[in-house]
Amino acid sequence: MVERRPWLTAFSHLSVLVCIALLALPIYITFVASTTTMDEIIHPPLPLIPGDRLIENYLEALTRGVTQASSTPVALMMWNSLVMAVVIAVGKIAISLLSAYAIVYFRFPFRMLCFWTIFVTLMLPVEVRILPTYKVVADLGLLNSYAGLTVPLIASATATFLFRQFFLTVPDELIEAARIDGAGPWKFFKDILLPLSLTNIAALFVILFIYGWNQYLWPLLVTTEAEMTTVVIGINQMIAPGEDQTNWPVVMATTMLAMLPPVFVVVVMQRLFIKGLIETEK
């Protein structure tokens, strides 16, 4: 700080606190709703302190789901989400590492063509090519499978660029030394480049895990069977169109559960998360 201005500092603290409270308000209300009974919810206003049905509601959601709409237990949905998020994150990192390695450390015909082909994917988010991509996945017989859910989302220009940028900063002396010592390309990659990239990989994993967990449009199209639903899609299906039949306490418990893993990852791995966020946008 440049100078002492106690009033301004007090104002800063106050306004930040107010904003934090406003940001957290929807979550708090959801949490309260997830611990009450249906009866308390349909007679507003909602109480401002959590009720006593915390364990019952969450257990009901996890093991049985919302009984009348779809009977898929939320535990299964969360497992699907977890598989999807982890496969997407690991898959993206793996293929990006390999192709970035090829593009930076080798000279071969059509190298730039490969680079630009990967670059183009940056401009084609799923949302703009949903129908034809859906058709490809359907023709390959991948609907309602983990492969159909994840593989089309795995190609990523962002991750390839990140690793390319990083590899370019790795000193040339390292590869010279490795070659003099007789290390081949695979050994160099495994024993030198990979350990050096660990922080970048971890940061990217955090971002991609959240990306995968939060996917909406793609799982909505590809999964039609109840056993394959991801939790983010599942919530939406639980909210009955008539609204009267919606079992709000359990739906809200499911909402809390669906938010928990990505929020946990962000809070615990804050440093990596911010690093990943800023680096992927370079």
Added chain:
Amino acid sequence: MEKRVTFNQRALPYLLVLPQLAITAVFFLWPASQALYQSLLIQNPFGLSVKFVWFENFQELFADGLYLEAFKTTAVFSAAVAALSMGLALFLAVMVDRIVRGGATYKVLLVWPYAVAPAIAGVLWLFMFNPSIGLIAFYLKQVGYHWNHVLNGTEAMLLVIVAAAWKQISYSFIFFLAGLQAIPRSLIEAAAIDGAGPARRFWTIVFPLLSPTAFFLLVVNVVYAFFDTFGIIHAVTKGGPGKATEILVYKVYKDGFVGLDLGSSAAQSVVLMAIVMSLTVVQFRFIERRVHY
């Protein structure tokens, strides 16, 4: 920038890029070319006859009042989301930047909404504003305002804007804070010695230096509002009431998967691709400039 030292191998590099290129070809290039091709065809609803019609789908699209309406809705939606989330994020970043003690804690408490899925953000706000049981809708009724976004298009729009902006504040906040912390302290100290107060320092020094960050965030926020908010719209309003919140991406989905009008949906996809491409180009040109600067 190139490496001076490389490995000499013939087959290996191709093997290394193969997985990525294969996925790109099968799930990106082929579908995109199909979208381009489909957009030039008209199919009857049973898929029995296909006619090549050149740009008729596009002509129809831009003559269609509903499509232009969706364009307008998208423009209003993304402008509001960008303005709301960036405005608040900038304010918060400036405040947190001032705070010495407790700044780190505040940061944690401000970044987590990024991790919430757009669709879930929608559900959270939907629940609070639910006309019959929502807490905020209830208190609005107490003061005499009958909130019902199921019937009122403007209210539905407000609801999706707030939900979309709420989720995006943390993203802009992180970048604004990083931008603020990159501003040299000496500039601010010099201005303070010359007698400029906090407000004046902000508008004449900090804000101009932040403008590259702000421009970058504007592009990112517009892309977010265009494409990533599908989940919010689908979970909260389904484009309704009427077509009050039907943004372009939602329309592609609805015309293609619900209306089964493949030609029109493909033409809309092509228009969207053109938009993403121009936004990406804008972003890249700008980043190049920032690097030189």
